[in-house]
Amino acid sequence: MFHRFYENESINCLLFLKHVERICFYELKEGANKLELLYTIQLENADQVRSQRRLISENIVPMMNSLKSKELRDDQLETSSYVASFSRQERGCSKETNNWLILNYLDSLLETEAYFQKNFKRNIGEYKFIPNVGLALPLSDLEVTGKLFCFLPLPVNMPFHVSVHGYFAVSTNRRALWSAADNEDLAADALARLKVEWNRYLFEKVLPKAWAKFLRELPFKIPRVQPKDVHKFWPIVNRDKKSALISFCKDLLQNVVSNLDIEDHVFKGPSTSNTIGTVNGVPN
DSSP, X not given: OHHHHHHXXXXXXXXXXXXXXXXXXXXXXXXXXXXXXXXXXXXXTHHHHHHHHHHHHHHHHHHHHHHHTTOOOOOOOEEEEEEEEEEEEETTSOOEEEEEEEEEEEOOHHHXXXXXXXXXXXXXXXXXXXXXXXXXXXXXXXXXXXXXXXXXXEEEEOSSSSEEEEOOOBOTTSSSBOOGGGOOOOOTTOHHHHHHHHHHHIIIIIHHHHHHHHHHHHHHHOTTOOGGGGGGGSOOOOTTSOOTTHHHHXXXXXXXXXXXXXXXXXXXXXXXXXXXXXXXXXXO
């Protein structure tokens, strides 16, 4: 079981956690009195990225409390981005190290509260709906298939390379997002309907803003990225990849573009002969 976890998840489990910096697996053999270290997974540059890693999480609780007491007047949008160096090592083997570009984003609590009050007469604090999302991509393997996270990875692949984290409403077995396919009561005031709409809100309203910031950060955090690889950081849906999230992601690319300014230098290549995606209303 430990070996399967080490091979399949390992570093993934640390990507969007804020306070865990190392995971170790030990074995105590029968008759032995000393533990033997089997696997180690850790954040190598923890001292350098710790403050950025925890920036948003340390502000969420006081901001949500201020929102509840109606004392929140001007919630400054929070963004933290950094390159994290993760390593993993199996006993008797050499250490493997990979760098990841990670961005965490907290959207306006006031805007989110106003949206759910207007449309559903609900307070987001009551349901712990927090408009916080994150993005991550390993810089040593830009062909990787992204995963969906709600702090820890879910067994759901993204239809593009970047992994996505969010305060999603997930099924009780944590194997999928709450969706209309769950055949529950989707009346306007039903909890199931609210959870479906919350997931849609994160994908349609919050994630595009975070992704635009992710692309803007790219030249500063990864100045030597190859022009031919830049498009791999975009939410370009690969419909050949099986994903249960196609319906959530179908407008993501267009919504990201809508959040970019004309002055943003966020794209170089591939050549114009390659089709990378379609955005409605934008000429070829």
